[in-house]
Amino acid sequence: MKQDEAADTLEDELFFIHQLKCSLKEKYQCVFEGIAKQGDSTLLNNIYTDLYITQGCSEQVNTEHEVRQIEVASRRHESQEIQVECKNLFEAPEQDKQIRTVLTKGVAGIGKSVSVQKFVLDWAEGKENQDISFIFPLPFREMNLKEKEKLSLMDLITQFFPETKGLNLTRRNQKSSSLDVLLTNLIKGNLLPSALIWITTRPAAASKIPPDCIDRLTEIRGFNDAQKEEYFRKRFTDENLAKEIIDHVKQSKSLFIMCHIPVFCWISATVLQNILEEKKNNDVKNNQADDASKKLQESNTEDTPKTLTQMYAHFLRFQILQSRRKYDGEYTPDVSWDKDAILSLGKLAFHQLERNNVIFYDTDLKDCGIDVYKASVYSGMCTQIFKEETGIVLGTMYCFVHLSIQEFIAALYAHLFLDINKKCVFDQDFVHV
Known part of the structure; x- marks a missing residue:
């Protein structure tokens, strides 16, 4: 929000800005690839790769499958599109136009959350957008849990950012209201009219935002071809390993297209790195093995994934083996454990798709035989989004x-x-196990 709408005094404003920046920097400086808290922590600035963001998009809701949307997007000509840098979202191409509300849409895993994280971190570190006094990232997933509460805007902000308690953003008393009324008034400018609003959403939900409230419409398209390669080179310090993985992904059209999605780049990197490491270990063993053993070991490494199905199968296998090692201390072959894990995850995936759900809760996991505490066992397969404020x-x-x-x-x-x-x-007449 702009400085003329910030705290009543300069001293208070500077204090709250400092407190908020310190808190946001600590919260957003690291990225956990794949899963929320169980993954490996990496400094965002070390691996961040710019995403391809374009001005405008189709006004109609795209009902095609998201993978199909990515395939279509990959065939567009970049020269015909207006590219927007994330840090310049609120800068108007025309000087006489003011941009207050930006709506950015993108399919799942395309990089919306990481883009917001980078925007916030750059501000907290004093690198970009220093004309903005305060930034408050408010996740809809968590705010939806408060839909039955009546809150004022300051109530909402202080619950997510307790360090701002005592800050007065408005000069008039705010009435408590339901969350939807509160957010509607904020987006329409009835509350904090000089505040800048950035909304990120998946395409199917974009139509829920009134178009007359949006000053700029953008779309995150993920990585272009050059950015895909940049991602792998940043992720692996070993240049030879990065090149080998890039070369393999390029050999498959479907894999290379799917790498528009940053999450799929992570999946591919996880799988291919594991396969290449296994291959190197087998090469060492081959030097000491007889001919029969060599042939067997070679056959185990020849099935490097070339399709999406093969990639996902390898990914599932790798995560189950990782879970075994975490809980059993070694890769102990246990087929019954594999089957139980896959059936539990599968039941969850299947029934949630039937209900058109991509977000689910503790009770959903329990209904499928998944212990909530052991949800992290399925590391990489199930993302736990857990916040405590x-x-x-x-x-x-x-x-x-x-x-x-x-x-x-x-x-x-x-x-x-x-x-x-x-x-x-x-078969609806049969009880699912």
């Missing part, structure tokens, strides 16, 4: 790292269900 648990929500992963596991579940029960999972 001001001593109050705002809620725990889960989602698969990407919709296509959820669909793959649901399809695998349907196959296993048929094989085990000799019944189709779509």
